[in-house]
Amino acid sequence: MxxxxxxxxxxxxxxxxxxxxxxxxxxxxxxxxFEVSKTDEQWKAELSDAEYKVLRKAATEPSFSSPLNDIEEQGTFVCAACGNELYKTEHKFMSGTGWPSFDRPIKGGVAYGTDSKLGYQRNEVHCARCGGHLGHVFEDGPKETTGKRHCINGIAMDFEPEEK
CATH class of the missing domain: 1.20.5 (Single alpha-helices involved in coiled-coils or other helix-helix interfaces)
Incomplete structure (x- = not known):
């Protein structure tokens, strides 16, 4: 023994x-x-605490906490960490989940991976330029379009209105 x-x-x-x-x-x-690569210390210095937790540590913001949920005007949602174009308002829909939801990204704007943090595999979405965690993709989106729901943390994005 x-x-x-x-x-x-x-x-x-x-x-x-x-x-x-x-x-x-x-x-x-x-x-x-990724094209944009920084040290953990650099990300901490550039991002707010909430942005850092979501974008770099894959946290989830509280549901219904993002002002981006209510945006309906035409424009582009960009990565809060690097400014990469991610989604267009025209592909946004109200999912009722409490997070901004889109049925498709801008081509080349996002990349995909998997995570098993909840004990099962989920399809993770991250910024294709800096690797920042954005959210997840689910198969319960609008059937008349793609059938996908990109459930994205609002804190991970900024909104740029379309110029008139």
Missing amino acids: KKIIPILLAVFVMSCQGNAQKDQEKDQQKKEE
Whole structure:
């Protein structure tokens, strides 16, 4: 029994180091994939606390908290971190979920991944230019268009009205 405890302890320590190293490699790989790449300290200095938590740490803002929910005027929703064009008002719809919802992005504006934070896989949406977390895509959008619902954190975007 005395021999088993040190062996188990060594296996545990090695597995922890392996996971930390994998996380660092994943973070490094993610930085290299995007046109806009900054250190964590740079993002913290440039973004508000709420923006940082959502865009860089994949948090979710409270539902019905974003003023972008109510925008109906024509324009473009851009990434709050890097200004990349993400969505057009013409593809926005009221989903009743409490987050700005779109049936499609601007071509090339977003990229996709998966997350399993809730114990099951979800389709994550992030900015194609800086990798900032935007929200998720669900298959319960308007059937008459794409059938998709891009459920996006308002804090992750800014709105630029169309010039008249």
